[in-house]
Amino acid sequence: MISSTLYAAKRRSSTALVRDKKLHNLFLLPASQTRDKDALTEEGVASVINELRMYFDWVICDSPAGIERGATLAMRHADEAIIVSNPEVSSVRDCDRIIGLLDAKTKVAEDGGRMPKHLMITRYDTDRAKTGDMLATDDVVDILSVPLIGVVPESKDVLKASNVGLPVTLSDENSPPAKAYMEATRRLLGENIPVTIPEEKKSLFGKLFKGRAA
Amino acid sequence: MKFKGKSFIAIVLSPEQPFDAWFKEVDRIISRSPGFFIDRPIILDVRGTNIPIEDLEQLLDGLNERSIRVMGIDGVSGTRLKKGMPPSFGGGRLASDVAVSEPDTVGDKDNKEVLSADASAVASSETSLVNPKDGDVNGQSVNGHTSAKPDKETSDPVPMEEGASIVIPEPVRSGQSILHPDGDVTVIGSVSSGAEIIAGGSIHIYGALRGRALAGVAGKDNARIFCTKLDAELVSINGLYKVADDFDAALRNSPAQIRFENETLVFEELN
Ligand SMILES: Nc1ncnc2c1ncn2[C@@H]1O[C@H](COP(=O)(O)OP(=O)(O)OP(=O)(O)O)[C@@H](O)[C@H]1O
Numbered sequence A: 001m002i003s004s005t006l007y008a009a010k011r012r013s014s015t016a017l018v019r020d021k022k023l024h025n026l027f028l029l030p031a032s033q034t035r036d037k038d039a040l041t042e043e044g045v046a047s048v049i050n051e052l053r054m055y056f057d058w059v060i061c062d063s064p065a066g067i068e069r070g071a072t073l074a075m076r077h078a079d080e081a082i083i084v085s086n087p088e089v090s091s092v093r094d095c096d097r098i099i100g101l102l103d104a105k106t107k108v109a110e111d112g113g114r115m116p117k118h119l120m121i122t123r124y125d126t127d128r129a130k131t132g133d134m135l136a137t138d139d140v141v142d143i144l145s146v147p148l149i150g151v152v153p154e155s156k157d158v159l160k161a162s163n164v165g166l167p168v169t170l171s172d173e174n175s176p177p178a179k180a181y182m183e184a185t186r187r188l189l190g191e192n193i194p195v196t197i198p199e200e201k202k203s204l205f206g207k208l209f210k211g212r213a214a
Numbered sequence B: 001m002k003f004k005g006k007s008f009i010a011i012v013l014s015p016e017q018p019f020d021a022w023f024k025e026v027d028r029i030i031s032r033s034p035g036f037f038i039d040r041p042i043i044l045d046v047r048g049t050n051i052p053i054e055d056l057e058q059l060l061d062g063l064n065e066r067s068i069r070v071m072g073i074d075g076v077s078g079t080r081l082k083k084g085m086p087p088s089f090g091g092g093r094l095a096s097d098v099a100v101s102e103p104d105t106v107g108d109k110d111n112k113e114v115l116s117a118d119a120s121a122v123a124s125s126e127t128s129l130v131n132p133k134d135g136d137v138n139g140q141s142v143n144g145h146t147s148a149k150p151d152k153e154t155s156d157p158v159p160m161e162e163g164a165s166i167v168i169p170e171p172v173r174s175g176q177s178i179l180h181p182d183g184d185v186t187v188i189g190s191v192s193s194g195a196e197i198i199a200g201g202s203i204h205i206y207g208a209l210r211g212r213a214l215a216g217v218a219g220k221d222n223a224r225i226f227c228t229k230l231d232a233e234l235v236s237i238n239g240l241y242k243v244a245d246d247f248d249a250a251l252r253n254s255p256a257q258i259r260f261e262n263e264t265l266v267f268e269e270l271n
């Protein structure tokens, strides 16, 4: 949530924060899509983030798509980064560039530190990875050389959840994408648990014809 | 007003007739390594060709269509250039020619010279540290080269002192560019597709080479390229280059070394 709203929010103090209806310890700072995004100054973003830091355990800053100014501003004051990639060449390439920026253009990097990074692969479709339509998780990890925090499967549950206005973790907590998000969260909090790679769907055809030698 | 000098590496393109064939080769490089000509100083070298100005115009149009921006033209006097054309340019130390290396030494000579590009360093008075952190999304990066003597008449590589080698302790990401025209570059990690290493000496990559590696750009033909996994877009030593299609398929994704021998690039598996 980075846009001019952040700047406005700063001037009107924390009143722009909206408390989530379901989770009472979650607040949102909505981003305006209409205002001139360049109205955001680096100092403005810095002071908003520093203010939020004082009141919250976690400040999650969503980055706009692409590798433009918005993304650079969003990452600038981060302590830690989650890089979300689709298992596609173009998406992985953009993530690679972003990782380069994380190591060069952030406060942490400029102060000589290393930005801790986590890789989240999303919309992963085992069948398509098998046929080579999509990259396999190993390939993505190999290309980006960033530790994996989770793999979210491609699933209709995500669309269903957004149609009822809920995050998938609340609309159906037993769905595979919800489980993947919960697992990633535990890992972000420091738990050392293995990453579940979504299973291949066993097709009926595959089973019927197995072992039938002619 | 203040003037500042800046040192950089330019790719020198030496077009050859027929231009259609030459542009095909340019397109082949672009298709394998889309970023190669982008945001990089390009010099068009037409010395010794006595090129008619109409042909030059046609060439510049062709380059423009491919988004290759020429910053200067070497070999045509400024008075002959039309308005809107890049300025006449002379100077810069010629480092080495880049020409197609034939898969076998017996390749026909004509083809070999289809495209020749030189990496040349231009006189400098500003030096900046070579650091992957300098690389930004546009891949612009100033090199750490000092005091090159502008010497455009010398087409032979200028012998130069052995420079210090540098170590990049992390992967080189897409869009980043490491320029070290004076010595060896060692990378601990992979070189991504869309990233590049340009070195005066050898290039050692402890990881996958998926981007571009140009070794020996200062005219060193004993420079080599080593990588743990060969999946490069383009490799070049002392000006000879090969793009991915030219590689031996058996070497793909293997540990490899590439060296310059008898005017060709030799690829070998490392084990
Ligand atoms: N696991 C999933 N399975 C199926 N569809 C998904 C999944 N995750 C996201 N989507 C769908 O993909 C679309 C884009 O998702 P989302 O907005 O989260 O991506 P984003 O990376 O934030 O995009 P942007 O970069 O434009 O901000 C949405 O329509 C969403 O419903």
Ligand SMILES: [Mg+2]
Binding pocket: A062, A063, A064, A065
């Ligand atoms: Mg988004």
